[in-house]
Amino acid sequence: PVSPTSLFLLFVAVFFLSDCCEGDVIFLLDSSGSVSSFEYHHMLDFLSKLLSPFLLGPEQVRVALVQVGSSPRVEFGLEAHSAQHRLQEALRSTKQLKGDTNTVEALRLVQDRLLVPRKSSGAPRVLVWLTDGVNPGPVEGPMEELRNSNVSVLVVSTGHGGYQLLQKVVTPPLETHLHVVDVEFMELITQDFRNAIIGEQEGPGVLHPGAPANVRVPPASGKMGSNRFIRKPKKTLMIVCITFLQNINRCALLNCGVFSLLCFLSHCLSEVLSPTVVMVSERGTRGVRLQWGPQQPESVQLYRVEYGALPRGPVQIVTLDHLQNSTELSGLQPDTEYLITVSAQHSSGQERAMSIKVCTQEELPALSDLQLTTVGSKSVQVRWSGAAEGLRGYWLSWEGEDYSYSGQTSSLHLPASSLSTLLTNLAPASRICVSPVYRTARGEALCCTAQLHSRKTH
Structure with a gap:
């Protein structure tokens, strides 16, 4: 059983760290x-738990929230909350916008209203994008x-599409x-993602489960990363070697700025049994790669x-080799x-297992044919062929007659039963594209x- 003294010391360690x-x-x-409303509330709950350990304020961690909808808005800015209970209240009262996914305009809000220098000019800035991966728009440039x-730029996606785009915009x-x-x-993923925000490690690292983000069991040949939040010096010597596990043979390194304390007590910290983290590094229609x-x-x-x-x-x-x-x-x-369940058989006789759920990507067959027939000087009859399973509709994009800015196009969504449409008032040499729309x-x-050729008057 865990003694009250141990629980108190653990609380003190978490509070200070x-x-x-x-x-x-x-x-x-x-x-x-x-x-969906169900997904949205899960996202807010994830944010709440992700941010709960941090102290907030001008010389600590500042948090802002921008919501993406038809008309994106800054829900609260970096100066809004300097206390955890206020931040948690704000997250609980946040309402979903609905509408279109206007991510580009939301990123413009970030650039114009939130990326202002703070007193500590060297303080890092992190953008965390939570998305369902569905039609985010042309975000590569703004990102x-x-x-x-x-x-x-860090990303959490709850959907099954747009993975290639997410790979392009995220910071390695x-x-x-x-x-x-x-x-x-x-x-x-809360613990791992919090560590990623802090920049705790450069490599895979070994995290002590349940410990604060800046307590780490160093790997045999790993190095502490340099791209991280600014560390604040601690002026109190704290021993945080609290554990309720067995098989003790490794120590934890606590980097507190003024005091870097290496817990060298013989029964300081127990070995974490692998696996503690299972993640999907690549995902396709017919396969996935796990790490x-x-x-x-030495023990598996x-x-x-x-x-x-x-x-x-x-x-x-x-069955796989221990290496x-x-x-x-x-x-x-x-x-x-x-x-998917990954389990490790340890030499001590113990077995550790961790399970995750993963969905393979949906197959997205392209159209088999696209034909354009000119109708008059500014109109085109567009016909296409597509009857793949799971088809939800078609997305058309083209350049209109008033086309004057690079990258600006008109677009139209048609139901799956449509195989043709008439486009009018087109620009000369207009580029017309048709995409099949699937569930994801x-x-x-x-x-x-x-x-197209303009008619000449004789």
């Missing part, structure tokens, strides 16, 4: 109509501007800064990966949810250029 950092965190929250302004490393997770299991950690080749005899389609698919088992910390599962069904994303567009 929460004042660990200084920096700005701006959350870009998808609040559009493509996000690149943010990264060029020394803003780190992808394995810690990009998470694709089922909305019901966001809590599983797990920490690596413990073998790893076993069990996986099967939910709710009652046959279970397959893969491996990743594997690729192939031969899966598209757009299917799988339960749009398929690759098929494009043609309309050759």
Whole structure:
């Protein structure tokens, strides 16, 4: 049993260590109509738990929230909350906007209203984008501007589409800064994602589960990362070597600024049994790549990966060498949810297992044919062929006659039963593209250029 004294010491350690950092965190929250109310409330709950350990204020951590909808808005700015209970109240009272996913305009709000210098000019700035991955718009340019302004971009996606785009906009490393997770299991990544925001490690690292973000069990040859929140000096010597596990053979390193305390007591901290983290690093229509950690080749005899389609698919088992910390599962069904369990058999006889759910990507077949027929001098009849399973409709985009700014186009969504439409008032040599729309994303567009000629008056 855990003694009251141990619980008190643990509370004291968490209290002091929460004042660990200084920096700005701006959350870009998808609040559009493509996000269900169920998903939205899970996202807010994730934010609440993610931010709860931090002390807030001008020389500590500042937090802002921007909601993405038809008309994005700054829900609260960086100066709004300097106390945790006020921040938590604000998150609980936040209402969903619905409407379109106008991410580009939301990023403009971030640039214009939130990226203002603070007194500590060296304090890092982090943008955390929470999205369902559905039609975020042309965000690559604005995201690149943010990264060029020394803003780190981290992403959590609860959807199954747009993964290639997310890979392009996120600040490396992808394995810690990009998470694709089922909305019901966001809590599983809270600790790791908080560490990613703080910049606690450069490599995979070994985290002590349940400890504050800046208590870390160092890997055998790992190094502390340099891209992190500014560390605040502590003027109190604190011993935080509290553990309720067994098999003690490793010590924790606590970096407190003034005092760097290495807990060298013989029974200071117990060994964390692998795996404590299982994540999906790559995901496709027919397979996924898994990673797990920490690596413990000295104590693990073998790893076993069990996986099967939910709710009652046959279970397959893969046995792996104790030196491996990743594997690729192939031969899966598209757009299917799988339960995957990674278990480690330790030489002590103990077994540790961790499970995650992951959904393979939906297949997004392109159109098989696209034809344009000129009707008059400014109109075109557009016909296409597409009858793939799961088709929800078609997305058309084209350049209108008033087209005057690069990148500006008109667009139209048509139901799956439509296989043609008439476009009028087109610009000469207008580029017309048709994309199939599926449940999770749009398929690759098929494009043609309309050759239009103005009629001459004789």
